Amino acid sequence: MTHRDRRWQVYGATVLCLSLTRCTHHRDLFQEGVNKTDEKIMTLTERIERQDAEIARLRATLLKIQTQREATAAKKVPVRRLHPPKVFSLDEGETIADSSQETMHLYYLGLQSLEGGQYDASIKSFQDFLAMSPDHVYADRAQFLIAKAQFMNQEFHLSVLSVNALETQYPYSFRIPEALYHRALAYQKIGQTEKAKAGLQEWLHRFPGHFLATSVSRYLKEIVPRLMEDEST
Numbered sequence: 001m002t003h004r005d006r007r008w009q010v011y012g013a014t015v016l017c018l019s020l021t022r023c024t025h026h027r028d029l030f031q032e033g034v035n036k037t038d039e040k041i042m043t044l045t046e047r048i049e050r051q052d053a054e055i056a057r058l059r060a061t062l063l064k065i066q067t068q069r070e071a072t073a074a075k076k077v078p079v080r081r082l083h084p085p086k087v088f089s090l091d092e093g094e095t096i097a098d099s100s101q102e103t104m105h106l107y108y109l110g111l112q113s114l115e116g117g118q119y120d121a122s123i124k125s126f127q128d129f130l131a132m133s134p135d136h137v138y139a140d141r142a143q144f145l146i147a148k149a150q151f152m153n154q155e156f157h158l159s160v161l162s163v164n165a166l167e168t169q170y171p172y173s174f175r176i177p178e179a180l181y182h183r184a185l186a187y188q189k190i191g192q193t194e195k196a197k198a199g200l201q202e203w204l205h206r207f208p209g210h211f212l213a214t215s216v217s218r219y220l221k222e223i224v225p226r227l228m229e230d231e232s233t
Helices: 003-076 101-115 119-132 139-152 156-169 176-189 193-206 213-232
Strands: none
Touching: 101 119, 101 139, 119 139, 139 156, 139 176, 156 176, 176 193, 176 213, 193 213
């Protein structure tokens, strides 16, 4: 081997060493960047989870405040019968304060249990409330919340029956649209997809301008393909 060949050999080895050193350096920098990105993602995820928990807490607080304000306002304003006696059997000039006000603690207890995920306790409180004051101005809300608690407790058959009772006993309740939506979801949960589809289609026909219309329409589009698949099998 000549002197020139040895010199080129040394040069090549030097270049190779430098290349390997640079690759290792870049790899370390890349890994460090990945680690920092992972840490940022974990931090953001934890922050989002905390914010979700705070939002849930604020919603629960807002629901309590809204219910208390409605009850306070109702005490001050005379309530006249606008619907058939089946819905609100209040005589003209009668106020909520005259209508079994002592049972309201059962209503609030039911709300508190529902928010805390104690569905059986919530259902019992609302049922006791209705048993003591079936014609109370909050009776339709209590019946709706019974159906909602049963749905959340995965008692879907019972939830359907409770919505049926709400529709029969309190047909003018402002909770009817939401209740009928829950009933369609319950039908889907127990495998009665045809009834769920029919219920959602009727819902969109009756309440096209309701704030839930977008959700109902989207859910209907989701279950129709499933129904077609079931029919084809």
